[in-house]
Amino acid sequence: MAKINNDDDLTQDERWRAFAQAAQDGDKQSYSKLLSQIAPYIRATISHSLANPEWADDITQEVLISVHKSLNTYSPKRPFKPWLRALINFRRADYLRKYYSKKGNEQTSLDNPEFIKKYVTEPSLADEYIDVDRALKEFTDEQRNIFTKVKIEGHAIKDVAEELDMSESAVKVSAHRTLQKLRGLLR
Amino acid sequence: MSTNKDEHKNIDSLIEGLSGDLQCCKPLNCPFKRIAPWAILSAAYMAFIVFFIGIRDDLIDKSQDVLFLFEISLASVISITAAIASSFMCSPDMCERKWIPTVSITSAAIFLLWTIVRYSVEGIAYEDIHWDHCLEGGALIGILPAIALVLLIKKGKTTAPVMMVAMNTLAVSGLAYIAMRFACAVDTVGHSGIVQITPFIISGLILGLLARKLYRW
Structure with a gap:
């Protein structure tokens, strides 16, 4: 020892x-x-x-x-x-x-101040997240779904394409077009 | 900032509490020493059950059959190495031998490959797939060594519960397979490769799903 x-x-x-x-x-x-x-x-x-x-x-x-x-x-x-x-x-x-x-298993809303305080990286930008959330309601379910999965949740294009039974290029195009339109709406 | 201070205080008080609770503890023996009694008692138990069920009539002839001896030897290697791996995995760092489970996994893969080769040469022989007599024998042989192994393992603390269950299953399945080959005279792929093994694979899969609960600490 x-x-x-x-x-x-x-x-x-x-x-x-x-x-x-x-x-x-x-x-x-x-x-x-x-x-x-x-x-x-x-x-x-x-x-x-x-x-x-x-x-x-x-x-x-x-x-x-x-x-x-x-x-x-x-x-x-x-x-x-x-x-x-x-x-x-x-x-x-x-x-x-x-x-x-x-x-x-937890669901919350971006209007929940506790959630924003704890999980939003920059709480001062919380209103912008809420604006994005509202603007996304202007899109069809499919566009919103693809955009959320690819651009917000960060899933791979390939996985989203497989899940939605679409081609990878269709998923890419949809996510890109939604992003462009979203920029226009939020300008 | 105050939260951090509180948490550091918590850690300090936790350390104080743990130190206060300390009791002498004997380090676990070397993994080989720990598993040896299980291996010896299980082999003795297996021999007893085989005598109880009845040894196959053609065992003397079979003892000169190279393929039979190969299968028994391979099953022995799988069982022994899986039991040793289980013992090593009782320590969180696997006693710095993380490669140990690969020996039995490789042996099991060779066994699977061998069964596929036999199937492609001999066919599955459907008429020999009957579940009426080997299930009871397999359960009788497997259950006590399985319980003893789990109790032995629970004295340690594993950080790989799913792999641990896989090793436990291979250790017990190998043992039961050897015993059934000595007791049952049906050697076809369908019987020895499927009927005698499937119940252990199913039990292993079920236990695998419960592994984190079984070996929680």
């Missing part, structure tokens, strides 16, 4: 490995140090890959709880970081899966 007292001589991974081993033996102080040291590492690892930075803290907490639950699966013979990273990736994927599956 690496000596925890000589912190300076150890790499970060060796130090965490030693803390984890001590934690498995019931050393609460080492465990607290381990969790305190890995928390910023977890946050730094995930924050760049999340659409909403606020999720980082939620996921960090879930990873810390996972470390606690699965401490017995860590073997001090192996490096600590790959084990921790596996937990981070698992909990991040789990969090995003739950979030987006829940979001799929």
Whole structure:
């Protein structure tokens, strides 16, 4: 076992490995140090890959709880970081899966101030989103559907064409023409 | 800003709580050591059930049939490697051996290919597809090792529940397939390749859909 007292001589991974081993033996102080040291590492690892930075803290907490639950699966013979990273990736994927599956069932309106505050990137532009939403009502269902899928939701042309049983070029042309007309309406 | 501070406070209090709850825990044994008792007990159980159902009459002749031995060996490789992979996957990082499941997946793919080759040469022999006797035997052989394997796996924490269920299914299916080949004298593709395996594939698919619930932690 690496000596925890000589912190300076150890790499970060060796130090965490030693803390984890001590934690498995019931050393609460080492465990607290381990969790305190890995928390910023977890946050730094995930924050760049999340659409909403606020999720980082939620996921960090879930990873810390996972470390606690699965401490017995860590073997001090192996490096600590790959084990921790596996937990981070698992909990991040789990969090995003739950979030987006829940979001799929939620419907809201752009008139909802809470939604705008939370999800519209630039709240000052919220009125423009509402204008776009209104202007789209001037179009046929098909045009609106294609435009929404391609230009707003960002689906691939190929997927939309397959879903609507149309050719890819017809989808492209429809989305482009709707965009042109929309520009005219909003000018 | 205040929200961030609150969240950091939450993390600090969480760390404090988790540290307070800490109890000594023994690290899991090496994956090979962990799965060995399951493999030995399952093999013994399988032998017992085969004796109970009745060994096929032509087993001595069959033990000199190269194709029969090839199929049994391949099923053994699938079962053993899948059981080992299941044991490795008990650790979130798969003990840094992420390639392990590919061994049994490749073996299963060879088995599938072999079954297709046999089908193209021998035909499916529809008259030998009858579901009346091997289903009970397969269920009898598979159920206890399957429960034991799931209980063993649940002592660990997997980060790949669907793959874990796939490995569990291959481990138990391989075992049951070997046992049924020793007990049932019908060797046609339709019987040994479909009737004896399909129930395990269906069970595996159902469990696959429930994998995240089964191995949730």
